Structure formats: structure tokens, C-alpha cells
Amino acid sequence: MRPRRSVLAVPGSSTKMIEKAKGLPADAVFLDLEDAVAPLAKAEARANIVAGLNSSGWGSQIRVVRVNDWTTEWTYADVIAVVQGAGANIDAILLPKVTDAAQVVALDLLLTQLEKADGLEVGRIGIEPQIENAIGLRNIDAIATASPRVQTLVFGPADFMASINMRTLVVGEQPEGYDTGDAYHHILMTILLAARAHGLQAIDGPYLQIRDVDAFRRAAGRTAALGFDGKWVLHPDQINAANEIFSPRQSDYDHAELILDAYEYHTSAAGGARGAAMLGDEMIDEASRKMALVIAAKGRAAGLSRTETFTPPA
Numbered sequence: 001m002r003p004r005r006s007v008l009a010v011p012g013s014s015t016k017m018i019e020k021a022k023g024l025p026a027d028a029v030f031l032d033l034e035d036a037v038a039p040l041a042k043a044e045a046r047a048n049i050v051a052g053l054n055s056s057g058w059g060s061q062i063r064v065v066r067v068n069d070w071t072t073e074w075t076y077a078d079v080i081a082v083v084q085g086a087g088a089n090i091d092a093i094l095l096p097k098v099t100d101a102a103q104v105v106a107l108d109l110l111l112t113q114l115e116k117a118d119g120l121e122v123g124r125i126g127i128e129p130q131i132e133n134a135i136g137l138r139n140i141d142a143i144a145t146a147s148p149r150v151q152t153l154v155f156g157p158a159d160f161m162a163s164i165n166m167r168t169l170v171v172g173e174q175p176e177g178y179d180t181g182d183a184y185h186h187i188l189m190t191i192l193l194a195a196r197a198h199g200l201q202a203i204d205g206p207y208l209q210i211r212d213v214d215a216f217r218r219a220a221g222r223t224a225a226l227g228f229d230g231k232w233v234l235h236p237d238q239i240n241a242a243n244e245i246f247s248p249r250q251s252d253y254d255h256a257e258l259i260l261d262a263y264e265y266h267t268s269a270a271g272g273a274r275g276a277a278m279l280g281d282e283m284i285d286e287a288s289r290k291m292a293l294v295i296a297a298k299g300r301a302a303g304l305s306r307t308e309t310f311t312p313p314a
Helices: 015-021 039-054 075-089 101-118 134-138 140-144 157-163 185-197 213-226 236-245 250-266 286-301
Strands: 006-011 028-032 062-066 092-095 126-131 152-155 201-204 230-233 277-279 282-284
Touching (some): 006 015, 039 075, 075 092, 101 140, 126 134, 134 185, 213 230, 250 286, 282 286
Parallel strands (some): 062 092, 152 201
Antiparallel strands (some): 277 282
């Protein structure tokens, strides 16, 4: 699956920002029809997004559109407008405030009808459910498996914090008085475990203090350490930080590749067909191989190149 280390949020109401996003090094870009667009500007934003997606200048970014949630009067019109207008240039639809599997199924059915009607490949456009409230978190496994189109599970921190009455107004920071541990840990781990159980990517939501890149790094570093695949970015200054934080360090990538090579050699006939062996001062076995596969895959996806090679012992 293509990496989503940095997911850039772009208001659909701003043609200037849509055009600028094309040249930025974000792994994914989502053009927003929801919170970033005022009710009176929804129709114009749909047209802006269609025009932007169909125009030239895009790089290799994953292109996503966030529609409005199913409790509003805009969702079906959002989906119809952007898929009929630019379906060939959309990789996924980001569905916010998902509370149960039926909402994902409804989007899947609508996408299938539109793809058939417009001669698009059926099933190609993915779905990214955004978990933004307590009931959505409770139903996360059903949501994750509601459609084969589901590609990622996305955490929406601001609405989630409001839904559980968390006592803070600073999105992404610990609430005052919570002085030990991480107040978001259970939420993040629940999303991550559901993603891994069902072969999906897990994406963290935004950090709203966009000028404080050091604070963004701290917040992103916590979720990267857990195993999340990426994080939303709201400003170009956050993109490089996200790409770096959600990629392995060069030394870790090299080490992972060495473990894979060494394990392959030592388990072969030439290496003695051993299930456990030494790599320098480190014992490696099948569990080591599995861990190394994760780091190596992330490094390859990030475009890292090896700087060390494995030499079988004499």
C-alpha cells in the first residue's frame, strides 16, 4: 500500500491552496468539503475540487476528497459531484464522523453506482472512515470491515475530544490535570489495533498549532512510536517533519535489512539451517525477521537506500 506519512488538508473553497498543494511533498492530499468549507460555499467548493483534480501539475500524491458526513444534507451531492466530475482522478473518499458500518456500506453502494454509470473501474476508489466520537470507536471493527474499499482508519481528535467531554481546547495536547501518561493512548491503540487486525493503514489527525513545528514533532513522534503510518498536516512546514518522523531512521533501516539478509542466510543449507543465529552481538530468530520486515518495508516505501551490506561469516 502506498505510504501516507503526511496527509495534507486543503480547503476545497480555496483554488489557490489547491493549486499550491500540487507541488508539495506530501504523500497524500485531501481536498475538504467538510469542516474547512462554510455551508454557503459547499457547491462552489465542489466545482473547485473537480477543476483542481482534473487539471495538470499533480505529482505522485494520493488524491482524496473529504465529503460531509451522512447526518448532513450535503453528503450524497458531494459524492455525486466529485465522482461524476473527476472520478478517474480520485483515489479515495474520506468519510467523516463515521459511527457505524452502515454509513460505510451506503458510501460503497453510491460509489459503485457512480462507477458503473460513468464507466469507471468498480471498486477502485477507496474509503477512509474517520473515527471522531465514542460510538464510532466502539464500532470500529465493524466499520473497518464494512467494505473492501476501506483503506485507512483516521483519527479525528477535535470532534472526538468534544464527544467525550475532554477538558481542553488545545487539539493534540494533553488536557490540563492529566499529568501522567497519554490521555489519547486508549483511543489511538484501539484505532491502531483495528487497522492492523484488518490490514489497513492508521492515520493520526491534525495538530492545530501550525507554527509550532517542535510541538508537532512531539505529537507526531508519539503516534509514530506506537506504529501509526502517518499524520495529517495543516501547513507546508509540517510536511517534511511528518515524512521524516513516519519513516525509519537510516540506521534502523540498514539494521532491518541486515537482519533479513542474515536470517535468510543462517536458515539456508549454506548457513547451517539454524532457526536462531547471531548478527554481531545480537541473537536473531523468526520474531526478529517479522519485526525487521516492518521497518524494511517502511524504509523502502520512503525511498531509503541501503548503506550497509551483509557478509556471511567465513
